[in-house]
Amino acid sequence: MDFTNKIILAPMAGVTDYAFRRVCRWLGADLTVSEMISAKAMHYGDKKTATLIYTKDDDAPYGIQIFGHEPEIMADAAYLLSRGLYNPEGKETRDGILTPLPSYIDINMGCPVRKIVSSGDGSALMQSPQLCEKIITACVKKSALPVTVKIRAGWDKENISCVEIAKIAEASGASAIAIHGRTREQMYEPRADWSYIEAVKKAVSIPVIGNGDIFSAKDAIDMMDKTGADSVMIGRGALGNPYIFKEIKCLLEKKTYTPPTISQKLQLAMEQVWTMVEEKGERVGVAEARKHLSWYLKGERDSASTRDRINRCMTLDELSFTLHSYLQNLK
């Protein structure tokens, strides 16, 4: 698995399901990552976890991200996921493969959400370099696939630990490190400080994936130029705008980028929604599709009342009708 020169869709809980990863890939994302998966929930055979790692053959290369803080439980998750052996329903198959094989396992050391850090998971780990070392070493040992680590700059500005943790990750056998240039305390404001990405790049020889505040193709190129990052990772910039991957590819390849028309954009959005409904059923699929459709419509002419209406749709037909009426009214 090569982690250089890649434009990557960031892991986003509640967002980066198979349907969204697929449209991002169509538009040029080279790598995608699952929503974060609780290693502990896997340990207890949680059935919902199996739905979170759902994927298909056209979704490769793809990483599964795990979170937790107990080295053995994390390593167990890496063992099972990297071999397709996670089996929450006690099913048996002839070849033993139960869940699709990802291309790599990513360890979450960056999530800032209170519920996660209060259990000692996510970015809380950045306060305990020794524990990070134990987790990464154990996962690398048990995983049949490459292991990567995703970190922030540190816990807060008094405790910047990204360079230390990146060096530990490299020494413990990680294949790449993704860094979001903010501390846990900053959550998502103010702007990401890309100098942390540069510092990590200078400190390690494994590929470094830069992340934070890429909202245009120019931002992506600027980040690579300013930090020397081997690859870039895009999160919020892809919400309702998977075209950002195409825009970046065009700029890198010096091709002209033609933005989609609103009708093309909503056609793509509906493709995504159909897949969501196909995979999750109409009730869950439609409920989860609403936020994606609102993102697709954000900033579009006269879209406020349509976004409002979308939030009340209960069926696929209602969603299609609402978008169709919006397009008709634009003419």
Ligand SMILES: Cc1cc2nc3c(=O)[nH]c(=O)nc-3n(C[C@H](O)[C@H](O)[C@H](O)COP(=O)(O)O)c2cc1C
């Ligand atoms: C809705 C949402 C969910 C996220 N979930 C995860 C997650 O599950 N795992 C993770 O490592 N980061 C998660 N993140 C952080 C992103 O992967 C990324 O690091 C962050 O958004 C900064 O990148 P951006 O400025 O391109 O959005 C999430 C971010 C958002 C906005």
